[in-house]
Amino acid sequence: MTGAVRHRGALRVVGVGPGDPELLTLKAARILGSADVVAFFAKAGRPGHARTIVEGALNPAAEQLRLVYPFTTEVALDDPRYLAEMAQFYESAASTLADRLDRGLEVALLSEGDPFFYGSSMYLFDRLARDYAHEVIPGVTGMSGCWAQARIPICHGDDVFCVLPGTLDEDTMIERLKAVDAAVIMKVGRNLEKIRRALRAAGLLNRAMFVERGTMGDERIVPLARLEEDKASYFSLVLVPGRQRPR
Known part of the structure; x- marks a missing residue:
């Protein structure tokens, strides 16, 4: 102590x-x-x-x-x-x-x-x-619980990993996403549509996974590109796995 x-x-x-x-x-x-x-x-x-x-x-x-x-x-x-x-x-x-x-x-x-x-x-x-x-x-952490539930290894080797708040402005989010191999986007909520646009602009939308209430009884895991909602609940985040290089 x-x-x-x-x-x-x-x-x-x-x-x-x-x-x-x-x-x-x-x-x-x-x-x-x-x-x-x-x-x-x-x-x-x-x-x-x-x-x-x-x-x-x-x-x-x-x-x-x-x-x-x-x-x-x-x-x-x-x-x-x-x-x-x-x-x-x-x-x-x-x-x-x-x-x-x-x-x-x-x-x-x-x-x-x-x-x-x-x-x-x-x-x-x-x-x-x-x-x-x-x-x-x-x-x-919520993010480690979510990627375990989604069965998504998030990064390996010398991957650069970044945690981003969804409250960032869109241009900054795009810039940060383009500079990393793997990411978790927190604080999704009403920022969901902005996050989707940023991931699309960074060429990462098809790798992104939306996880809601991860590790809880009513969890939901779905590819972000297939998600129809434009808002998310408080207990939501987006996973962008790295591991794109051979090992």
């Missing part, structure tokens, strides 16, 4: 994987089974994906702290209100966790996938790690 120990309580940021409860690591399961407090993010009116994954794995006596986002995709990332209100939300959530840590409680903060890969939990870690003992438990 690292970090300055000024209080008895410790923060453990726990990656819980992409969706299949069996992809929870042994270490994560052990920590969740004994934590005094379990905190998790959720959209208003939803149970919270990370919390759903760990159903049955928690200490029955643990306090459960539901941290409800003020919004998710309703406000654009470049809207000044987004940064201001999200920063306020993370400050408030960090204060809530600090209160428990100050009381000497062990706090487990859940994160879908891996905590440091596009995870909201990193923003609370940033605010708390300097003052509290802490530990980060890595988790299976």
Whole structure:
């Protein structure tokens, strides 16, 4: 464990994987089974994906702290209100966790996938790690769960691999795609049509695979060129496998 120990309580940021409860690591399961407090993010009116994954794995006596986002995709990332209100939300959530840590409680903060890969939990870690003992438990990423389910080896040898957010502007996305051998495009959602155009322009559309809710019971895997929708759900990504050279 690292970090300055000024209080008895410790923060453990726990990656819980992409969706299949069996992809929870042994270490994560052990920590969740004994934590005094379990905190998790959720959209208003939803149970919270990370919390759903760990159903049955928690200490029955643990306090459960539901941290409800003020919004998710309703406000654009470049809207000044987004940064201001999200920063306020993370400050408030960090204060809530600090209160428990100050009381000497062990706090487990859940994160879908891996905590440091596009995870909201990193923003609370940033605010708390300097003052509290802490530990980060890595988790299976959504993208690795998806390419395993799709049976698509993503890269090999000296392939150059890139992870791109679907929120990039189209010209930048095309430029990045042309410069790599393999890619994963995250944050698909309402960016699906733009992503499709960029892949077509980069000559990669026929290699692209769309995966929705990978590792979950209702997952869907289909070649992107055959997908008819122009929008995708939150739990979606696009795989562009490399491995185009002989080995």
